[in-house]
Amino acid sequence: NYGIVLDAGSSHTALYIYAWPAEKDNNTGRVEQTHSCKVKGKGISSYASQPWKAGESLTLCMQEAEQKVPNKRHHETPLYLGATAGMRLLNMENSSASDKVFQAVEKALQKFPFSYQGARILSGQEEGAFGWVTVNYLDDLCSCCVLTSMRFLSPSQGLETTGALDLGGASTQISFVSDNYDGSESPSNSVTFRLYGNDYNLYTHSFLCYGKDQVLRLALAQQTQVNFHPCFHPGYTEIKNYSVLYDSPCVSGRKPQGAPENFTLRGNGSFGQCQEIVKSVFNFTSCKYSQCSFNGVFQPLLQGPFGAFSAYYFVMNFLNLTDTSIPLDTVKDKLARYCATPWDEIKLHTGVKLSYLAEYCFSGTYILTLLTEGYNFTSESYSNIKFIKKVSRSYATLFLLHTPQMPHDLSSFPVDH
Numbered sequence: 001n002y003g004i005v006l007d008a009g010s011s012h013t014a015l016y017i018y019a020w021p022a023e024k025d026n027n028t029g030r031v032e033q034t035h036s037c038k039v040k041g042k043g044i045s046s047y048a049s050q051p052w053k054a055g056e057s058l059t060l061c062m063q064e065a066e067q068k069v070p071n072k073r074h075h076e077t078p079l080y081l082g083a084t085a086g087m088r089l090l091n092m093e094n095s096s097a098s099d100k101v102f103q104a105v106e107k108a109l110q111k112f113p114f115s116y117q118g119a120r121i122l123s124g125q126e127e128g129a130f131g132w133v134t135v136n137y138l139d140d141l142c143s144c145c146v147l148t149s150m151r152f153l154s155p156s157q158g159l160e161t162t163g164a165l166d167l168g169g170a171s172t173q174i175s176f177v178s179d180n181y182d183g184s185e186s187p188s189n190s191v192t193f194r195l196y197g198n199d200y201n202l203y204t205h206s207f208l209c210y211g212k213d214q215v216l217r218l219a220l221a222q223q224t225q226v227n228f229h230p231c232f233h234p235g236y237t238e239i240k241n242y243s244v245l246y247d248s249p250c251v252s253g254r255k256p257q258g259a260p261e262n263f264t265l266r267g268n269g270s271f272g273q274c275q276e277i278v279k280s281v282f283n284f285t286s287c288k289y290s291q292c293s294f295n296g297v298f299q300p301l302l303q304g305p306f307g308a309f310s311a312y313y314f315v316m317n318f319l320n321l322t323d324t325s326i327p328l329d330t331v332k333d334k335l336a337r338y339c340a341t342p343w344d345e346i347k348l349h350t351g352v353k354l355s356y357l358a359e360y361c362f363s364g365t366y367i368l369t370l371l372t373e374g375y376n377f378t379s380e381s382y383s384n385i386k387f388i389k390k391v392s393r394s395y396a397t398l399f400l401l402h403t404p405q406m407p408h409d410l411s412s413f414p415v416d417h
């Protein structure tokens with residue numbers, strides 16, 4: 001059997017093909033990701049003003065899928081599209097624009113011979129929970145990204161689950177099982193489901209606007225009036241357009257009256273000052289629960305190992321900081337040295353887009369601040385985090401959960417149909 005998932009994020013869309021043995025064969029419960037394709041261009045939400053382009057953008061990857069899935073399987077192969085925070089934001093800002101994007105996407109997808117199952121925006125809770133399931137399906141020992149049932153043994157068999165930390169462009173998710181959380185305090189953070197005969201009670205929260213691209217907008221919005229921005233390298237300059245910067249519900253309320261059209265962003269590369277700016281985007285003042293992460297959101301005590309993926313991995317891997325056995329203070333020193341490196345030197349780095357290169361100082365600072373100040377990872381618990389590459393976006397799992405041929409017992413998973 002085959003299944004296709006389109007993961008439509010805020011900054012990009014990717015297509016994944018999964019395959020698993022038909023029931024008549026020896027059904028091992030193993031699902032393999034057999035192919036992936038990165039859709040050219042930005043996420044579908046960026047086509048709000050030209051929705052037909054959102055549909056068109058998917059065509060090349062869909063043609064690849066037609067080639068990769070055997071012809072005789074086309075009609076029975078389910079095709080899903082799951083959109084995350086970029087479309088959540090567009091829907092909040094202008095729901096008719098997000099409807100039009102979906103209509104264009106549907107029209108394009110229905111031209112292909114697959115069994116189209118619909119396109120929808122996932123809730124933050126679903127995104128967090130699917131990320132957790134995916135992290136716990138990943139078989140570390142297997143290099144070909146096989147999803148396996150091996151980890152889902154009962155807690156009495158002594159296997160601890162792994163928490164999931166997902167950093168996207170527009171939102172970020174934290175999901176884990178904690179002995180101190182049964183869902184009674186802040187029930188909206190609780191997701192319960194049954195998997196391989198075991199009941200799981202997960203803590204999960206999705207922070208909309210706390211993906212790294214939206215936090216960068218917040219960090220820039222605060223600093224348009226000053227001469228230098230500490231989150232950019234010394235010698236870095238860029239003309240930024242005010243309207244583009246504030247064109248998001250995450251920052252639109254902060255647009256100053258009578259702002260000019262453009263401003264010049266100049267870097268001075270100071271990790272300490274950058275961290276102060278980043279800290280100021282979190283609200284630590286109010287908490288009506290026994291304990292909170294930030295913005296008054298409940299969070300139980302951190303527990304067990306964590307897998308950190310998506311932008312966590314891209315950024316920390318680029319910065320050579322994926323080794324969490326290095327003391328946190330040393331990690332900060334290394335990042336401080338990186339931020340202070342002149343732009344002329346940084347831009348010589350080949351093989352990475354200049355726009356990404358310009359942002360790694362900010363992104364690394366945001367990641368460390370989010371983990372330590374936001375989620376309360378300490379020098380000790382930081383070493384429980386593993387930055388992982390092979391999580392092919394969380395809601396790839398969406399398809400697994402909805403495919404009746406699959407040998408998983410996920411009937412009570414909280415998905416609205």
Ligand SMILES: Nc1ccn([C@@H]2O[C@H](COP(=O)(O)OP(=O)(O)OP(=O)(O)O)[C@@H](O)[C@H]2O)c(=O)n1
Pocket residue numbers: 008009010011012043084085086087167168169170171172211212213310311314315356
């Ligand atoms: N080599 C790369 C690739 C991506 N990114 C950044 O990683 C983030 C995107 O992460 P991704 O997991 O693709 O998030 P989206 O799905 O686009 O966002 P969301 O889930 O919030 O909708 C973006 O800020 C992008 O600029 C990066 O820094 N380096």
